[in-house]
Amino acid sequence: MTDHLHRFIFEHASIRGELVQLSDSYQEVLRRREMPEGLARLTGEAMAAGALLVATLKFKGQLSLQFQGDGPVGLLLIQVGSDGGLRATARWNEDTPLPGPGATLAQFFGKGHLAITIEPKDEGERYQGLVGLGAGNLAEAVEGYFRDSEQLATRVWLTSDDHTAAGMLLQRLPGEEGDPDAWNRAGLLTDTLTMEELRGLDTGEILRRLFHEEDLRLFDPTPFRFHCNCSRERISNILLSMGEGEIRSLLEEQGVIETHCQFCNAGYRFDAVDIEHLFSDKPHHGPQTPPTQH
Incomplete structure (x- = not known):
């Protein structure tokens, strides 16, 4: 149907x-x-x-x-x-x-x-x-x-x-x-x-x-x-709104930050490289580890 x-x-x-x-x-x-x-x-x-x-x-x-x-x-x-x-x-x-x-x-x-x-x-x-x-x-x-x-x-x-x-x-x-x-x-x-x-x-x-x-x-x-409009960009904005100090502390404690959309259950993973890039105002040079979405 x-x-x-x-x-x-x-x-x-x-x-x-x-x-x-x-x-x-x-x-x-x-x-x-x-x-x-x-x-x-x-x-x-x-x-x-x-x-x-x-x-x-x-x-x-x-x-x-x-x-x-x-x-x-x-x-x-x-x-x-x-x-x-x-x-x-x-x-x-x-x-x-x-x-x-x-x-x-x-x-x-x-x-x-x-x-x-x-x-x-x-x-x-x-x-x-x-x-x-x-x-x-x-x-x-x-x-x-x-x-x-x-x-x-x-x-x-x-x-x-x-x-x-x-x-x-x-x-x-x-x-x-x-x-x-x-x-x-x-x-x-x-x-x-x-x-x-x-x-x-x-x-x-x-x-x-x-x-x-x-x-x-x-x-x-x-x-x-x-249809779910979640995205990596939206999750990134949520992490930014939590503040760099809290996010870096969470990263140090867990080693990686993982979250799932409450609507579609899509998974988003942020490692140390992702968080560094997220909070850095400078262009990130050199090879980067690609972000992971489950």
Whole structure:
């Protein structure tokens, strides 16, 4: 299954919709970071939610969903770009059994919040909205975000299994209602869709089953893929920000500095020659040991 998001609108009602199915990108996240089943399923739902959210925005940049709390899972971070790049990471207490699939956000994160951050690439201000993590699920939290931060009536359905994550969003847009019953009708019809169907059927079949009596306009699909923007240059900048004294002390203690990206697990290795070059303002002459990336 390829990873795509489809946008559609109701021609005679102020309603827009989105449907996303993620397989390859979701599997790539799980391949790079083994997670307990319940957390893996939640990560899939969060990736689908991130794709739905970024598609509602008209900007070039990055959107993040960051879950934090004092529960057994301390952090779940999803980052999705307007170009379709997706990545995810999580941090949890490996000595504590985690909740299984279907658990509430509070069971995973305890007392905490979901921060939804929008970072435009070229222009515009960074924006962040916060949602409390109560006794509900992720779909309800996203609906609450739109209700409280955007003042838009929104319905969200999210699901994942071992192979695929999927989501659907309906949003009532401001303006005159050509069909005043359309919003309630669309929600009731979508509630008849099973989560297995949302994951397994293609978009055309889902929309035909739900809205065959409605007049829809379906737009070209948007592709999504796993993408991590880590690089040796970015890691070098982090080391520089830590200061020469601390880095040289760490190098003396360990003999080599090794770090791994928390998203893609790529390894970066800095030996004494690399650190000397990093902190030297003078051109480095003569043969150099090539940097190592695992």
